[in-house]
Amino acid sequence: MTEFARRVTQISISGIREVFEAAGEDAINLGLGQPDFPTPAHIREAAIEAIESGAVDGYTSNQGILECREALVERYDHEYDINLDPGDAILTSGASEALHLVLEAHVDPGQEVIFPDPGFVSYEALTHLASGTPKPVGLRDDLTLDPAAVEAAITDDTAVFVVNSPGNPTGAVQSPEDMREFARIADEHDVLCLSDEVYEHMVFEGEHRSPLEFATTDNVVVVSGCSKTYSMTGWRLGWVVGSTRRIDHMLRVHQYAQACASAPAQYAAKAALSGPQEPVAEMAASFQERRDIVVDGLEDAGLSVPKPKGAFYAMPKVPAGWCEEVIDRGVVVVPGEAFGANGAGYARLSYATGVEELKEALEIMAAAMKAVS
Numbered sequence: 001m002t003e004f005a006r007r008v009t010q011i012s013i014s015g016i017r018e019v020f021e022a023a024g025e026d027a028i029n030l031g032l033g034q035p036d037f038p039t040p041a042h043i044r045e046a047a048i049e050a051i052e053s054g055a056v057d058g059y060t061s062n063q064g065i066l067e068c069r070e071a072l073v074e075r076y077d078h079e080y081d082i083n084l085d086p087g088d089a090i091l092t093s094g095a096s097e098a099l100h101l102v103l104e105a106h107v108d109p110g111q112e113v114i115f116p117d118p119g120f121v122s123y124e125a126l127t128h129l130a131s132g133t134p135k136p137v138g139l140r141d142d143l144t145l146d147p148a149a150v151e152a153a154i155t156d157d158t159a160v161f162v163v164n165s166p167g168n169p170t171g172a173v174q175s176p177e178d179m180r181e182f183a184r185i186a187d188e189h190d191v192l193c194l195s196d197e198v199y200e201h202m203v204f205e206g207e208h209r210s211p212l213e214f215a216t217t218d219n220v221v222v223v224s225g226c227s228k229t230y231s232m233t234g235w236r237l238g239w240v241v242g243s244t245r246r247i248d249h250m251l252r253v254h255q256y257a258q259a260c261a262s263a264p265a266q267y268a269a270k271a272a273l274s275g276p277q278e279p280v281a282e283m284a285a286s287f288q289e290r291r292d293i294v295v296d297g298l299e300d301a302g303l304s305v306p307k308p309k310g311a312f313y314a315m316p317k318v319p320a321g322w323c324e325e326v327i328d329r330g331v332v333v334v335p336g337e338a339f340g341a342n343g344a345g346y347a348r349l350s351y352a353t354g355v356e357e358l359k360e361a362l363e364i365m366a367a368a369m370k371a372v373s
């Protein structure tokens with residue numbers, strides 16, 4: 001009888017889904033990790049045009065259409081002064097696939113992958129899928145990842161360490177000094193740094209810098225995508241950029257698992273990357289406004305919350321029973337332990353939802369706080 005592979009039995013469906021299922025139909029959902037804006041019109045139109053022209057009827061090149069990769073490398077040059085060749089990028093089915101490619105191409109069975117705890121749920125699961133060994137590392141009090149903690153966790157068996165700024169589930173933004181340190185660690189220890197930068201354009205305080213700007217070797221690869229920046233989670237378009245030899249090895253996985261990213265989404269991404277960026281700034285401004293409402297509301301309710309400086313999540317410290325109480329009262333929040341053992345005692349709220357709903361949810365959270373204190 002065929003049983004299931006160990007690398008799959010080691011992982012389970014994300015704890016986030018269980019929370020959604022426990023909540024009633026009318027619940028206010030602060031559990032979703034996606035912007036609540038429509039995809040900007042010019043991006044949708046570019047996809048429609050590409051579909052109508054017939055350009056998307058066939059496979060594209062495995063790496064993705066050249067014009068989209070050209071727009072991508074131009075953006076890295078313009079925004080970060082990082083010089084890449086269009087050959088140094090693979091367009092993927094969301095950043096999710098890009099994370100998978102990085103780990104599949106670089107982790108041998110039993111090798112260790114270091115990642116933040118609490119951290120995005122995919123890092124541990126994808127490590128198991130690559131038959132690697134997860135090495136979660138705790139965070140500072142402000143929920144940023146300390147480069148010294150990463151350096152201390154590195155062993156001879158470490159293949160990759162993951163940096164995610166702005167962070168999910170924390171909303172924390174690493175300082176430029178930290179990013180420089182991560183690059184140094186990747187260079188000096190000859191270990192790959194996987195920098196997950198999907199929230200790169202959602203920064204309210206501080207500044208987003210990439211370890212790729214600082215590395216002197218090719219030991220940094222960057223994953224990002226259109227999902228969060230352009231409100232395109234359903235389009236499934238992300239990318240990985242890195243040195244030619246690393247891209248070459250990741251392409252071997254992508255070629256057989258995916259062939260190419262969805263062609264209409266590639267044309268949409270080209271329009272997103274090369275078109276007007278005002279919609280991005282508008283979304284970021286709106287998230288910042290909501291961040292302030294949420295942080296004030298949580299503090300007024302007596303909760304302590306490290307101030308999130310980016311993305312659209314807040315991670316307050318919560319007393320025992322608070323999450324269950326809030327969910328029972330019709331607001332979906334995700335218990336922190338869904339993001340790793342060190343998430344216990346926290347909850348993640350996504351504030352990518354309407355202001356009126358947020359205010360209502362904050363009242364319910366305050367009432368729940370009284371009920372469990």
Ligand SMILES: Cc1ncc(COP(=O)(O)O)c(C=O)c1O
Pocket residue numbers: 033093094095096097120164167168196198224225226227233237238
């Ligand atoms: C930190 C982080 N990385 C990657 C992803 C995956 O994004 P995509 O929709 O591009 O697959 C997410 C989605 O929530 C995320 O929060």
